[in-house]
Amino acid sequence: MTVLPQIQEFTGDLVAIRRDLHAHPEIGFEEKRTSAIVAAKLEEWGVEVHRGLGGTGVVGIVAGNRPGGRRIGLRADMDALPMDELSNLPYRSTIPGRMHACGHDGHTTMLLGAARYLAANRDFAGTAVLVFQPAEEGLGGARAMLSDGLFQRFPCDEIYGLHNSPELDEGQIAIFPGKAMAGASFFDIRITGRGSHGAMPHKAADPIVVATALAQALQSIVSRNTDPMQSAVLSITQIHSGSAYNVIPEEAVLAGTVRFFDAEVGALVHARMRRIASGLAQSFEVEIAVDIRDIFSVLENHPAETAYLAEAAAEIVGAENVLTTPKPMMGSEDFADMLQAVPGAYCWVGHAGTVALHNPSFVLDDGILPIGASLLARIVERRLASA
Known part of the structure; x- marks a missing residue:
């Protein structure tokens, strides 16, 4: 040396x-x-x-x-x-x-x-x-x-x-x-439902149920939508919701990152995230706002x-x-x-x-x-x- x-x-x-x-x-x-x-x-x-x-x-x-x-x-x-x-x-x-x-x-x-x-x-x-x-x-x-x-x-x-x-x-x-x-984006997904007493879930549009379904669905993007020869990662790193044992909250937030080596792959992942969120919003009768930010080239x-x-x-x-x-x-x-x-x-x-x-x-x-x-x-x- x-x-x-x-x-x-x-x-x-x-x-x-x-x-x-x-x-x-x-x-x-x-x-x-x-x-x-x-x-x-x-x-x-x-x-x-x-x-x-x-x-x-x-x-x-x-x-x-x-x-x-x-x-x-x-x-x-x-x-x-x-x-x-x-x-x-x-x-x-x-x-x-x-x-x-x-x-x-x-x-x-x-x-x-x-x-x-x-x-x-x-x-x-x-x-x-x-x-x-x-x-x-x-x-x-x-x-x-x-x-x-x-x-x-x-x-x-x-x-x-x-x-x-x-x-x-x-x-x-x-x-x-x-x-x-890799290039990278950060995302925040806000689910707005309807809160209720924890003992009366039928009166709620439970954002936590939607958040868990969405978290699982998003993991299918890399395994089922991107070319297996093109590397990508989607990681949910934060879930925030609720403040009491007996209250179904009104909101839940997911956050995380997407990584990719090809800008087109990144764009595909982002598009699928928005489409899946839109579909779940309609299915569960909640609002889902998806914010994806380009952070790293x-x-x-x-x-x-x-x-x-x-x-x-x-x-x-x-x-x-x-x-x-x-x-x-x-x-x-x-x-x-x-x-x-x-x-x-x-x-x-x-x-x-x-x-x-x-x-x-x-x-x-x-x-x-x-x-x-x-x-x-x-x-x-x-x-x-x-x-």
């Missing part, structure tokens, strides 16, 4: 930054403290700073010492999740209901490490554009930055991102071209940029530790929207630990910080080696 020596020297500083961010997590579009720290560090290292894109987003600009018109983007997400932390870490979350359970504190720190290195050396021909994005966790932070003119104000010829992975071995990096992460890595990133990864962790066999994931990532605007690639960096992401006991291995920072810095140096 060949972590860049200068980055290795200040790894202790990166660990301190990451642990501070971990102790003070902020969810999407609330990353005021986090973005202030990012901006302050960038300014300290002589990086040109722009704030306020997409709400709390930050963009840093590092110009190389050699002339060149090409511009390489690097992106990291900053937001935490709305959940309590159950670890016993000395730097665990100090904010109830907030936790960095996906490693975005690490991603932010890695990009800061790359920024410090690039600003100190500037041995490249062109410009590095450092994108610190808010609200990746289903709130549309990438789209907000794009709507604010991210690539109009800060054009990029290519852009790269990464994510930590406890599912890979420590020191492995996985990257492959094509569809790599399908993440597709561009072939050439995937190869460039894989070559840079081989310099950092060795070619034997770079995994290029396609293994698409049903998880989603809103970097997908940036990849629809600019060619680029996204990879996963393995680290010690086996607790899954989004788990209240998740722990990010700090050993990943110099690896990720070196990879991000190296892709800039490689792609801007000459004008």
Whole structure:
């Protein structure tokens, strides 16, 4: 493994930054403290700073010492999740209901490490554009930055991102071209019936009975309506209704997510959801309102940029530790929207630990910080080696 020596020297500083961010997590579009720290560090290292894109987003600009018109983007997400932390870490979350359970504190720190290195050396021909994005966790932070003119104000010829992975071995990096992460929608389905005493169900139009029937019927969409060769997932993750033992409520709400690798498959699932809901509404004489929201696009890595990133990864962790066999994931990532605007690639960096992401006991291995920072810095140096 060949972590860049200068980055290795200040790894202790990166660990301190990451642990501070971990102790003070902020969810999407609330990353005021986090973005202030990012901006302050960038300014300290002589990086040109722009704030306020997409709400709390930050963009840093590092110009190389050699002339060149090409511009390489690097992106990291900053937001935490709305959940309590159950670890016993000395730097665990100090904010109830907030936790960095996906490693975005690490991603932010890695990009800061790359920024410090690039600003100190500037041995490249062109410009590095450092994108610190808010609200990746289903709130549309990438789209907000794009709507604010991210690539109009800060054009990029290519852009790269990464994510930590406890599912890979420590020191492995996985990257492959094509569809790599699923598109996703979130849905809320509100059933409005007629409430009654629990002992008098004949006077009610029971929304709970409808909700259970609907939950079962929706599960038939993937198994009986989509092409078996086209992957899709429909998961109901919430059911809310009622407040008393002896009262049939008036309303019930179902919520969840749909995942897909083809937009047409997603559209088919959405259409079937609405049709099934409409049919059950008529059968049970209730009202059913279906709200389906497009949240994530399908993440597709561009072939050439995937190869460039894989070559840079081989310099950092060795070619034997770079995994290029396609293994698409049903998880989603809103970097997908940036990849629809600019060619680029996204990879996963393995680290010690086996607790899954989004788990209240998740722990990010700090050993990943110099690896990720070196990879991000190296892709800039490689792609801007000459004008």
